[in-house]
Amino acid sequence: MQRRAAGHRTSARRRIVTATAWAASIALSASLVSPAPARAEPQPTRRELTARQKKLADDAEKLSEQYNGLRVRLAQAQRAAKVAQGNAARQQKALDEARAHIVRLAADSYKNGPVDPAVAFASSGDPQAVLDKSATLNYFARQESTRVAQLLQTMQAAEHARKSAEARTRQVRELTDEANRKRKELQTKLKKVEAKLGFGPGARTGAGPAVNVDPGGASAKAMGAVRAALSQRGVPYSWGGGSASGPTYGTAQGANIKGFDCSGLTLYAYAQVGISLPHYTGSQFTAGTRVSQSRLRPGDLVFFHSDLHHMGLYIGGGTMVHAPQTGDVVKISSISGRPFAGGVRVA
Template sequence: MAGALIAFTAGPYAVAPQTAAVAHADPKPSTKELRSKALKLADQLEQLTEQYNGLKVKLSQSQRAADVATENAERQEKSLEAIRQKVGSLAATSYMQGGSDPTVSFVASQDPQAVLDQAATLHYFAKQDSTQVLGLMRAMQSAQRARKSAEGRAKQVKDLRSQLDSQRKKVTGTYSKVRGTLVDRDPTQLANLPVVGTGKAAQALRLAMGKRGRPYVWGASGPSTFDCSGLTMWAYKQVGINLPHYTGSQWNAGTHVSRGQLQPGDLVFFYSDLHHMGMYVGNGMMLHAPHTGDVVKIASMSGRPFAGGVRVA
């Protein structure tokens, strides 16, 4: 603004105010800068994912501890209630019998020994139950404290996991946007970006990406050569999912998804007879084994009639 005022007051040949106020847009980041940012985000996402997985394990352990502590407290409470009822019954009997002088009861009784035996028995059980009640109360209090502590730990871990999951989703969204911008500018960059995610679909795609450059061979299913359904079958087999070596059967091996719902690792099919397929990578691109004389590579899905997508995992 100061520059504009100087120019305006400098003389008759000064720049007009309206043209001097035009702002210049910030330069767009270069392809190299975008790729660097994408790689940093992917690395950050991997760290967050591992932290999330660690908290999942801790939460499972805390919840198990809370369940065990709760069961223990419930057992102690049931035992205490049984003793409570027994002591109450003994107390009532003692009170009823204590209404007269024990000596009179002894003399008036037809069976004095029975009175002595009953009195001694009542005294014995009352004494024993009193000791047991105290022990059970202590055990119950200890069990309840353990239960509250375990439940508190479980809640704390659950809250942390929720916060971490929110952060992970935010970074994933940012990564997807940066990757999309980069691939729109230079589609070849997609091959150099990591496949993010811990699900089996992402794992299978990550493994399949390692087979880029391997030759297409009809009927082959790896580990060195592949045809289109052989590549997807091999990749998913490595993560514990068995797919048949036939596009038509793989079409029925999972949940059908639309083109707009595709996620990395989903199977994509082409032509009405489903004679070609690949694995979705992202941004309208797929990994596939094209045909004889070609190699496993990333290619655009455009140019082939899209039949549908299948989510296996």
């Protein structure tokens, strides 16, 4: 009886284990076939979006100036490659001419070679002429041989410089293309954040009321640049924007709108008074005489941040006119509260 009861209990336990495993298998299969709905990620608050927009806009301005700097370097590399190519071509031409001269000398020597010099000297009506001709051929052969050797060395150096300059151009072009690609990616991210914030594309809102600027000892050209920059208030910020001839504008909806970035605005302003500046904050930082913040005058270039990724045109009273960042327009702002990196006087 005890053995039979124990057998019944063992059988019952097996049935329970089997049933439990079967139920677990059914539950697992159901979870695989019909996964639980994913939890929706919480949407960022407007405050978080605004902070992200400011961070992206600042990163975009840094990248924009890096791109501007690479464009300047690319133009320099292209000019160097063109000069090196022209120099190599000139050296090749000189080398070819020297080689041709030696060929002619060799031909002359060959023509006169079969005649024994002693016979020619004895039978000639003018023995001195034979000696002079032989000496001349030998002299020029030696001279041209030396010249060819020198030209060959120069040609090799010129060719090396050409290849080096062209390699440098390719390298800078690749860096420029990469910076432009990153800039476009960042611009796409920024537009998405600004769309969530309800930011529309910038449009010119007008220069605003006239501003009286005290020259404070500034030169006529510096004041001319100030007036030119102030006339562009309300123009939208545009990456890579700015030229000597000024921006162009599309519709208020943003089609084909072009404007200024920070270094583009100062480039434009000084171009109006006949002073050419490169389209890059780093290059403009070395374009004139360095001045301290306490000695700034209207028309001085003012730079901010250790990497100089933002700048403006000082107009006096602790203020500047500048193109702040994407989504904004050219306007007057205080220079206080910004990490001042230096001032530069170009006129």
